[in-house]
């Protein structure tokens with residue numbers, strides 16, 4: 001039924017939802033969200049997950065290559081930490097990185113106890129493959145479907161522990177009063193109604209924002225909602241300018257070809273058949289860090305040695321048997337989406353937006369600057385990845401810091417009382433939705449969305465400079481103005497996916513602005529942030545984190561020192 005009623009009735013319609021109370025609400029049913037939910041539920045907390053897709057459909061399920069942990073006696077957590085800090089171009093906080101690497105082995109065993117199946121070596125131990133920027137083969141995997149394996153095991157556990165799931169509920173507001181989290185407001189896809197969920201604590205685990213770029217490996221749902229919601233609720237965002245571009249994505253679709261393909265021995269060729277990485281990273285070659293490989297590819301393409309805007313990833317020498325055993329999914333993806341069977345021909349690949357190093361500023365137990373609001377996984381910035389993340393460290397971050405956020409929440413919930421949840425939050429959210437549904441759109445939102453992704457790719461992509469970033473910022477501001485007048489053609493109450501896409505676009509525009517602001521201010525090149533007008537890393541002025549916060553509708557930049565404990569910054573060479 002269309003919503004062609006008076007303003008008052010529209011608002012009453014939206015306000016007709018439930019008011020429910022839980023101890024803790026976890027926004028996001030990916031690996032970080034489910035891992036934290038297990039800890040909360042095990043501790044006896046009344047725990048709910050709210051997710052805009054069913055948990056097993058979260059982007060985590062698409063992770064391919066693996067998860068890092070120093071398991072062998074010839075490897076060590078300190079070597080893992082040294083690789084991670086170097087990979088981060090020395091921007092990672094070393095206290096947090098130490099926690100990540102020290103606790104990795106424990107969490108791999110925990111996952112195994114829950115039922116995770118890992119690929120095995122000839123002795124029956126967990127197999128580990130080499131990954132980019134790692135000095136040791138320490139990436140545990142399940143063929144090239146690692147995320148799928150972990151997601152389904154965690155899902156079984158949340159069901160076993162009685163976690164309440166509100167699926168296909170889209171969170172539109174974090175209720176924060178006196179700098180303390182009070183709960184959330186979410187729209188239910190099925191009915192279109194707004195519901196209020198009260199809680200003592202919230203864990204934000206909403207994933208990344210890859211969708212603000214045109215070419216991306218990310219699911220349609222990776223729209224940075226959590227970061228935008230947290231920003232408007234008063235949380236600090238950190239290091240938003242650092243966006244990872246993965247070196248091997250399929251042209252047009254942006255579908256990922258795992259780094260595991262290079263880990264297993266695949267290499268990159270230009271149009272002349274040269275293995276060009278020998279020139280850019282003589283030691284590590286294709287297994288240099290992702291920022292280095294992506295820039296090398298782009299240089300080859302820009303200098304005329306590409307093949308239809310791509311370079312070629314060759315795995316033919318591995319043979320059909322190994323490809324089928326270890327890389328069966330990428331074979332299938334290449335056949336279905338590029339028309340190429342990698343057993344017979346090299347795969348055309350190019351760089352694409354993949355991962356957000358930045359996010360909601362959080363400590364090693366997930367605590368943010370808002371009392372009772374925790375963050376974990378890709379939506380958080382605990383700063384273990386700094387300016388560039390190593391492959392295999394993100395699943396690890398989601399598991400380690402998801403668990404830790406759950407544990408910290410338990411202690412917090414048990415020592416706090418439930419705060420009130422004023423009606424104002426609901427009336428504000430219902431006014432907003434009613435307004436969007438009622439207005440006659442000046443243009444469809446998808447046009448704004450397309451222009452945003454193109455502008456971000458052009459101005460905040462692999463290579464950046466002052467003029468481009470200023471143009472990008474101007475464009476996003478223009479799009480934000482147009483967005484205020486845009487609206488919906490579908491006015492239905494229930495299953496209004498156009499409404500949800502509209503809300504996501506609002507979040508993406510906010511997130512884009514923070515990426516551009518951070519990037520424009522940072523007059524240096526570090527990790528994934530490569531400024532052609534400031535090509536050098538500048539530790540004197542820029543060995544610090546960028547913070548962005550919203551003060552009465554204005555975005556303010558601030559900076560914070562990097563925590564350096566064991567490893568002194570040095571030039572990064574691969």
Ligand SMILES: Cc1cc2nc3c(=O)[nH]c(=O)nc-3n(C[C@H](O)[C@H](O)[C@H](O)COP(=O)(O)OP(=O)(O)OC[C@H]3O[C@@H](n4cnc5c(N)ncnc54)[C@H](O)[C@@H]3O)c2cc1C
Pocket residue numbers: 027028029030031032033050051052053054055057058059060061062063064065066067146147169170171172205206207208217218219221222225226256354355376377378379391392393394395396398
């Ligand atoms: C193709 C691909 C392959 C990858 N491979 C690897 C790999 O091999 N190794 C590795 O370490 N990393 C890999 N990564 C990165 C890694 O998978 C992710 O960083 C990680 O899984 C993120 O987990 P998460 O739980 O933080 O978020 P996600 O899994 O993205 O989950 C986000 C959740 O938040 C929910 N949500 C978001 N917004 C809202 C809202 N407004 N209301 C309600 N719910 C909301 C979603 O429904 C979803 O449940 C890969 C990423 C991609 C895209």
